[in-house]
Amino acid sequence: MEELTIAKNKKWSSTSSSILIIGVTSNLGFEVAKASLHASHPTFCLVRSSCFSDPHKSQKIQLLSDSGAVILQGSLHDEKSLVEALKQVNVVICTVNSKQVLDQKPLISAIKKVGCIERFIPSEFGSDPDRMHISNMDQGFYSRKSEIRRLVEVEGIPHTYISCNFFMSYLLPSLVQPGLKVPPRDKVTIFGDGTVKGVFMNERDVAAFTISTVDDPRTLNKVLYLRPPGNVLSMNELVESWECKIGKQLEKTYVTEEDLLKKIKETPYPDNMEMVFIYAGFVKGFQTCFDVEASGGVEGTSLYPYLKYTTISMYLDTLL
Template structure:
């Protein structure tokens, strides 16, 4: 059996960072995690208990040595850093300088922005934080896997994608567009599992790994109907036509306008699923790894009934 790659995770306090660290350690990869001074002690203790090599130090333009020294120790770098943007460019520079990295999985988790039909300000945001990084990695000739994990269940699914909610509604739900666009919800630990399975897989080299399991792909109308059956109650559905959504985006202040523009891309334009995954650019995770028992939409909602 081939030796498992040494994995470095940057951005462990981000939405999915810790799940990737845990999946890496549990799967037997020698795992390194850059942890800043402000990280919760419970997070550090949890990593240590899993045998993770904790690299203490903040990553900033003033302290590039932290990142550079960490990259020198590993084979694979995974970044879930959300901000600042300079950290992404620092990571690419460190990988290029060291020259020993077999695979880079940059901070492009989420929807596949190359196939999105986003309006402003999401279009500019996607270009700065996702598209430009993808093109830079390709231009530098860095071996990569871009992970398109789509929605995070804990952030969106547990609220029926209602901004500001803390639990699935039992009364009313607001739906952008006609509610028929297919969207994808994945549990965070499943995203971690699929991501780590891809790091040494030649089938995912220089490809996009789409995490789009069939049982987690549904329209908002279907999702609400499923929830209604589980709680035995019919919800009031308030539909907002696309024209009205666009007016709301134009009239909203930052960062609300960005959030609405992203939701428009996904729920109105269907940008998570309105394209076929062609072999020349991507692969689908649940097809590649049928042994993974992922949590389905229906199973996830059971905890809120």
């Protein structure tokens, strides 16, 4: 477990929003909590009782506590603990995993009940679910997130949605090769014609951008998209970058959209999900086929040019 770089009991800013983070034992949630503390926000973490008996999770909780976070015991299914936690803050960030997305419904009800939350950032942190038109191939992965969006909007809850596209820890370690854990050094499969661009973000950077939005009126009731220069690449560009780093040309096989769809259909769920995400990102281009400004959203690196981030090239260097 890495050490936090935040001073113990660092003084909170009196002008920063107080933040409740749900899901701090996840990789992203832990990074969001660290970023919140680093930015001097009063930081509260709602943690299930079962997490304290898990050595890995309890260590994360202890590190956050030692760095000044207030640890609150509760869960999304315990209205009393939710309401008590919400009354102490004015911003809520939820980072539960995709299987728990609909578990945010009681949270939305509790936010509506307490009436003091000035901004809610629900658990999305991927491709924009309203733009993923993949004909139900994803077993409801994106439609569940869209369902939460509509509920937030119907209830009139101030919000920001974070659309960071792919995490670098997913697909990129294999150079977008389903089933592999490390990048290839001889042969590579390219899906579609290889020219469609996808986006990758480091989770720590996503956390920093997320925390930057909480007191920013420019992101209120908006989608924050992350498309940093250097992190938007096609498969052809990605492979070329890797070839330059290893000093070797790879043998390339191109898989057509039709053949990929056939393979997705033939492969049982959930084993086909990597291919579903590749189809959406690198064949259909749903992450980059629209103009952010025209969509009514905002782009993170334009709003916060001072935030440094890990580029794809930098990440690939760690795989050599």
